Amino acid sequence: xxxxxxxxxxxxxxxxxxxxxxxxxxxxxxxxxxxxxxxxxxxxxxxxxxxxxxxxxxxxxxxxxxxxxxxxxxxxxxxxxxxxxxxxxxxxxxxxxxxxxxxxxxxxxxxxxxxxxxxxxxxxxxxxxxxxxxxxxxxxxxxxxxxxxxxxxxxxxxxxxxxxxxxxxxxxxxxxxxxxxxxxxxxxxxxxxxxxxxxxxxxxxxxxxxxxxxxxxxxxxxxxxxxxxxxxxxxxxxxxxxxxxxxxxxxxxxxxxxxxxxxxxxxxxxxxxxxxxxxxxxxxxxxxxxxxxxxxxxxxxxxxxxxxxxxxxxxxxxxxxxxxxxxxxxxxx
Ligand SMILES: Nc1nc2c(ncn2[C@@H]2O[C@H](COP(=O)(O)OP(=O)(O)O)[C@@H](O)[C@H]2O)c(=O)[nH]1
Ligand SMILES: [Mg+2]
Numbered sequence: 243x244x245x246x247x248x249x250x251x252x253x254x255x256x257x258x259x260x261x262x263x264x265x266x267x268x269x270x271x272x273x274x275x276x277x278x279x280x281x282x283x284x285x286x287x288x289x290x291x292x293x294x295x296x297x298x299x300x301x302x303x304x305x306x307x308x309x310x311x312x313x314x315x316x317x318x319x320x321x322x323x324x325x326x327x328x329x330x331x332x333x334x335x336x337x338x339x340x341x342x343x344x345x346x347x348x349x350x351x352x353x354x355x356x357x358x359x360x361x362x363x364x365x366x367x368x369x370x371x372x373x374x375x376x377x378x379x380x381x382x383x384x385x386x387x388x389x390x391x392x393x394x395x396x397x398x399x400x401x402x403x404x405x406x407x408x409x410x411x412x413x414x415x416x417x418x419x420x421x422x423x424x425x426x427x428x429x430x431x432x433x434x435x436x437x438x439x440x441x442x443x444x445x446x447x448x449x450x451x452x453x454x455x456x457x458x459x460x461x462x463x464x465x466x467x468x469x470x471x472x473x474x475x476x477x478x479x480x481x482x483x484x485x486x487x488x489x490x491x492x493x494x495x496x497x498x499x500x501x502x503x504x505x506x507x508x509x510x511x512x513x514x515x516x517x518x519x520x521x522x523x524x525x526x527x528x529x530x531x532x533x534x535x536x537x538x539x540x541x542x543x544x545x546x547x548x549x550x551x552x553x554x555x556x557x558x559x560x561x562x563x564x565x566x567x568x569x570x571x572x573x574x575x
Pocket of ligand 2: 414415416455457
């Protein structure tokens with residue numbers, strides 16, 4: 243599985259339609275004047291950002307895009323139809339570089355932004371336009387202007403849609419490995435991950451999404467204890483959080499301890515972080531004798547539906563992905 247955040251595509255705008263050479267032919271008008279119509283304009287290539295796209299994954303199959311040509315002009319001063327513009331949908335945050343010049347030609351940041359890298363050719367004028375007092379029967383028309391072609395590099399500055407949070411050892415790195423192509427270090431000790439890893443999750447049935455493993459959240463992280471503060475910043479840029487808890491480490495007397503420690507750190511760093519949608523997940527349910535702890539946790543946190551998974555065996559991960567996609571696909575977020 244390749245992590246696609248950069249792709250090269252070639253685009254062609256449409257050619258303009260040819261102008262028409264034609265003369266009026268009617269029964270009682272022996273010397274009809276020129277009536278050749280203009281050609282239609284070629285279609286533009288339009289890049290458009292939409293929040294429905296989260297990655298450049300769609301371009302793994304299609305790399306060439308051609309807009310429609312304008313239709314040729316016709317007699318009776320009929321203008322040819324304009325060629326349809328071709329819209330290419332991109333995720334917000336895509337940077338566009340013209341490969342031939344090496345110049346960055348556009349940064350498409352917000353959803354709904356558009357940019358035309360290749361404009362359709364103008365239609366040629368028909369002979370009706372060339373009639374003058376000295377030339378009443380022009381026998382020529384303009385050709386259509388050809389469309390443009392550009393080779394573009396699209397680069398997505400990946401922002402994670404989903405941040406995986408939780409205390410060290412909860413299984414964050416294991417989870418991101420299980421669901422994506424990211425390969426962080428995994429170990430049974432804290433701080434095995436020094437940088438947040440990003441991975442693209444492809445479910446096969448929905449638009450892929452980007453997850454970030456956010457390590458280093460421990461008590462005091464917001465004050466700079468450990469390395470957590472470096473990663474807290476990344477959380478601000480994610481849309482939803484998956485809060486992972488090691489079910490085998492749940493304190494039977496205070497089942498929400500670990501959960502509360504992490505939320506408190508978020509809150510102390512920036513209260514806005516606690517307002518993000520959070521999916522609460524108990525991990526390592528493959529271990530023996532964890533049922534009781536899971537039950538205790540769920541009854542202590544009645545207002546939330548807790549999801550059970552094993553990042554190691556894969557159990558429950560599909561369910562978790564559906565839940566994530568459901569939240570990500572909510573409009574106006
Ligand atoms: N049995 C079991 N062990 C797990 C599971 N997920 C993670 N682990 C183990 O827990 C330890 C910590 O995992 P890691 O992914 O590095 O945790 P992180 O600190 O949250 O990134 C490793 O030894 C993992 O193999 C799980 O679902 N079941
Ligand atoms: Mg880790």
